[in-house]
Amino acid sequence: MPAPVPPSVWDFGAPARFDARDDLVAVGADLAPGTLIAAYRQGLFPMPSGAPGDPPYWFCPVRRGILPLDGLRVSRSLGRSVRRFEIRVNTAFAEVVAGCADPSRDGAWIDADIQAAYLRLHELGWAHSVEAWRDGRLAGGLYGVAIGGLFAGESMFHVETDASKVALVGLVDLLRDEYADTRLLDVQWQTAHLATLGVATIPRRSYLARLGTAVELPLPAAFA
Template sequence: MPVEPPPSRWAFPPPAAFPDGDVVALGADLAPGTLLAAYRRGLFPMPSDGPGSPPLWFSPVRRGVLPLTGLVVSRSLRRSCRRFEIRVDTAPAGVIDGCADPARPSGWIDDDVRAAYLRLHELGWVHSVEVWRQGRLVGGLYGVAIGGLFAGESMFHRETDASKVALVALVELLRDQHADTRLLDVQWSTPHLASLGVVEVPRPVFLRRLAAALPLPSPFD
């Protein structure tokens, strides 16, 4: 079971006070209690500038979510799923480092973010879904699991389809007796994610679904 950290010394605005844009707040820290308080309120952080800069806290007006019955799995992706081995929580640092590869465009995972999410993993809140082939980590994803919420943070691949295979494995893990209420958050939709079944929902809808999902048991417990 995850360990509840000390509460945050920072207070986030209530959803009724969120501004019209995606950015809700600036500042605070990346302590475990702060991060959990943010995710429970529908927020997630991203660096505002360089290393050591205060984080920005986002609650997108149009939120990207993946319905657990809506994942699009092509025939070629089904074949790819048979080529790889799936593991969970055996190499979270390797997955985060793969996602933070400086060669990737628009990278945002710096040392502070890496350390913060590895601390949350040690407490049982961050989980990695890993794709392996011949003993080598070739793809994966990681995110924050709180009750019935899985907040996907990032994914990577070193072989074709490896990140998609991780997503298929995650969806299969979340498809249990609570699947209708679970919430798979991907933050924003992109053309690539939309091709896999991600849809956009208005912020109020996301927050209502979040409130329903949080009391559920986590499939990672």
């Protein structure tokens, strides 16, 4: 089970006060474990501002990307790839985060502060990696934060074709238990790539309503 975290000294305000037209809802605070967990419980997640030393930005998308656990699309070619990899959980968290943060990647956004913050969350039992391995080598994976029935995906990477997709298939399998109907797999925003895998969008209000139920569920066995 995750370790308790100190209460955050920051208050993000009631979601009802968030700008209904803007994904960015707050600027400031810190990346302490208590702040991060409080933010996720309210539907927020952080991203760097892009300027060294500036405080983080906090987002709660107007249209939230989620992957329904019964909506994952596994193509025939992806199904073949699934059989080539071994899924592991939390055996290479730091390496997964480093792979996601690789500055040579197109659209890389994870800075040193974000890496340190999520490594700390992992040490406390709140952040987890799902990894695709082949022939004893890490081929790809994803990481995110688990709070009850919420898994908030942060990023994914691969060094072999389809490895990150295989990790996502593995994650969905881990979440498919007796609480699957009310678990919530959050991917922040829908992209064209994620849409091909079944990611849909729901309004912020709907996401927050589902979130309130999800965080009260037991953790999936793989993350407990």
